[in-house]
Amino acid sequence: MRLLVLGGTHFLGRHVVAAALDRGHEVATFTRGVSGAPPAGARALHGDRDDPAALPAALGGWAPEAVVDTSCQSRAAARNAAAALGDVRGYAFVSSLNAYAGWPPGPIGPEDGEPTWESDAEEYGPVKAEAERVLAAAHPGRFLTARAGLIAGPFDDVDRLGWWLRRIAAGGPVVVPDALDQPIAAVDARDLAGWLVDAAAAGRAGAVNATGPAGMTTLGGLLELCREVTGGDARWVPVPEEELLAAGVEPWVHLPLWLPRETARTAWDVDTTRARELGLPSRPLRETVADTWAWLQTVDALPEPPHGLPRPGLPRELEAVLLAVR
Ligand SMILES: NC(=O)c1ccc[n+]([C@@H]2O[C@H](COP(=O)([O-])OP(=O)(O)OC[C@H]3O[C@@H](n4cnc5c(N)ncnc54)[C@H](OP(=O)(O)O)[C@@H]3O)[C@@H](O)[C@H]2O)c1
Numbered sequence: 001m002r003l004l005v006l007g008g009t010h011f012l013g014r015h016v017v018a019a020a021l022d023r024g025h026e027v028a029t030f031t032r033g034v035s036g037a038p039p040a041g042a043r044a045l046h047g048d049r050d051d052p053a054a055l056p057a058a059l060g061g062w063a064p065e066a067v068v069d070t071s072c073q074s075r076a077a078a079r080n081a082a083a084a085l086g087d088v089r090g091y092a093f094v095s096s097l098n099a100y101a102g103w104p105p106g107p108i109g110p111e112d113g114e115p116t117w118e119s120d121a122e123e124y125g126p127v128k129a130e131a132e133r134v135l136a137a138a139h140p141g142r143f144l145t146a147r148a149g150l151i152a153g154p155f156d157d158v159d160r161l162g163w164w165l166r167r168i169a170a171g172g173p174v175v176v177p178d179a180l181d182q183p184i185a186a187v188d189a190r191d192l193a194g195w196l197v198d199a200a201a202a203g204r205a206g207a208v209n210a211t212g213p214a215g216m217t218t219l220g221g222l223l224e225l226c227r228e229v230t231g232g233d234a235r236w237v238p239v240p241e242e243e244l245l246a247a248g249v250e251p252w253v254h255l256p257l258w259l260p261r262e263t264a265r266t267a268w269d270v271d272t273t274r275a276r277e278l279g280l281p282s283r284p285l286r287e288t289v290a291d292t293w294a295w296l297q298t299v300d301a302l303p304e305p306p307h308g309l310p311r312p313g314l315p316r317e318l319e320a321v322l323l324a325v326r
Contacts, residue, residue, distance in 0.1 A: 149211030180220025
């Protein structure tokens with residue numbers, strides 16, 4: 001099958017390309033060509049998807065049969081893909097739980113009963129929600145939107161888990177939120193990638209909460225895996241939420257994956273029944289953590305986080321302030 005990957009040179013997109021090549025598909029990627037190349041074996045097409053003329057020009061006579069879209073971050077990008085790719089037999093789109101109006105917090109029940117954003121705001125969630133609508137209308141009955149939660153694994157340039165791994169490997173006292181029992185869920189990028197390829201090839205339709213099963217782990221469980229995998233002598237120094245916030249520690253950013261108590265209580269209470277019915281795998285989290293650590297050992301310079309996201313991590317001076325009083 002001829003598969004077009006919109007994206008394909010970074011984290012999730014790279015794994016999509018690898019999974020598609022493994023399955024014997026003929027693969028082309030479409031990116032601007034400014035931030036990397038796809039894995040060997042894929043044909044690299046170039047252009048800016050915000051430009052309506054770029055994708056048709058890059059495709060030339062090559063007619064994809066299915067699409068996996070990992071790179072949509074604007075309304076124009078969705079409109080242009082809808083116009084250029086209306087006749088494919090399957091379109092799998094990477095959206096986000098942020099497409100749900102008001103998430104986080106949750107809980108998020110079955111997909112069809114949950115409202116998504118209806119807003120003109122140029123923000124991540126509303127843009128993903130609008131992109132879903134535009135692309136679904138162009139591919140009736142053959143458009144699947146994967147509302148991803150936290151994606152983790154090798155090649156993760158967002159670097160939330162990566163920062164924890166490096167910090168914990170460095171050892172010594174490590175500031176952690178005192179709410180280590182807060183639930184968290186993640187999907188391995190490789191599990192999601194292979195499943196997206198198969199969904200596009202099969203022309204599957206509908207919305208799917210594409211994240212790990214509710215209750216799969218806690219923040220403390222994940223950090224413990226980081227300690228085991230890196231083998232360091234890190235010692236947790238739990239700090240109460242009020243103190244973290246008062247010191248200017250930004251949830252999710254300075255202490256990646258940490259959410260304030262009230263949000264965390266339900267944020268990862270997401271119904272993934274449909275994902276499981278449709279065969280989205282969920283490999284052991286230890287494997288995700290270990291493979292991300294192994295990949296980090298091979299990286300000389302960390303790639304820039306994508307689409308303007310801040311580099312996560314607790315600034316050393318903030319960490320020193322919090323440790324000094326303990
Ligand atoms: N990380 C998470 O935990 C998380 C959670 C929920 C959802 N998501 C979603 O998951 C997806 C992750 O995708 P990803 O890791 O494969 O990659 P990504 O970082 O979102 O996408 C980057 C890719 O898109 C290309 N690109 C960027 N702007 C472009 C443009 N204007 N025209 C054409 N190509 C463009 C880039 O290549 P060039 O720079 O060379 O153009 C690169 O290949 C995203 O859609 C994200 O919103 C992520």
